[in-house]
Ligand SMILES: Nc1nc2c(ncn2[C@@H]2O[C@H](COP(=O)(O)OP(=O)(O)OP(=O)(O)O)[C@@H](O)[C@H]2O)c(=O)[nH]1
């Protein structure tokens with residue numbers, strides 16, 4: 082459920098919400114393998130959960146999915162090779178984007194979509210702060226995609242979100258200050274996640290500092306598994322050095338079909354005269370901003386631009 086300074090909080094199979102959690106450390110035999118939130122592990126030692134008890138993690142079960150990100154896009158740099166597993170075994174990636182304060186950045190959402198498809202995790206777009214601005218610009222950009230989305234206001238009922246979370250492990254990702262912890266507190270009131278403020282320049286203060294999995298409350302008169310939600314710290318960018326150029330395209334299902342007409346081994350870059358993607362958008366079959374976003378990702382992976390200073394199609398820095 083959580084990792085803090087070498088101590089892992091674990092929940093035993095079959096344990097209910099009122100049963101104690103087990104604190105564990107990693108056993109030496111795990112070697113360099115990292116244990117992350119969402120991992121299923123083998124425990125030995127004192128698993129009673131009583132105060133002061135310490136168990137040992139001796140095994141990590143094979144992961145059903147692995148959500149990764151890198152510090153930078155370019156795999157030829159040390160930062161680009163620094164890969165972080167955000168969470169293991171997630172079923173759903175909830176991309177949280179505020180409609181204002183901080184403003185939405187479609188370039189960031191596109192990166193999250195690539196990561197979701199690459200990890201085989203279903204994406205869900207949660208547009209928060211819908212009380213402050215309308216969703217039209219963001220939704221217009223994604224019209225070609227069958228991307229499920231929800232609008233969230235402080236007072237809006239969360240029934241639709243709850244039903245999409247039921248029975249699954251969902252992980253929230255987004256910039257700092259977009260309202261991830263606020264949402265978690267509404268879904269799981271006893272979570273008491275710290276909530277921050279957003280500065281005048283539209284940046285959050287990185288209030289949450291580590292990922293934590295929380296058990297969703299069981300719906301009344303249902304014996305279904307309510308599922309888990311993972312709150313994560315805000316990230317500035319979502320580096321994709323670990324995703325191959327070909328896999329990047331999976332984050333752009335509105336463009337995939339066009340590449341059937343590309344020459345063999347087409348790099349799909351802007352300087353490739355025969356790339357079929359140009360004709361595809363020129364004839365109105367996809368939004369040119371989506372192609373521009375895809376090509377910015379390609380260029381960023383090749384180390385041609387600094388991902389942190391790239392413009393977003395909506396004119397915001399990413
Ligand atoms: N107006 C408005 N404000 C919101 C909404 N959701 C969250 N906020 C505010 O946005 C600020 C940041 O919220 P947090 O929940 O801390 O954001 P976070 O995504 O967890 O941020 P990090 O932990 O830094 O990654 C707080 O002041 C919230 O009260 C919303 O729907 N509408």
Ligand SMILES: [Mg+2]
Pocket residue numbers: 261262263275276288289313314315
């Ligand atoms: Mg937070």
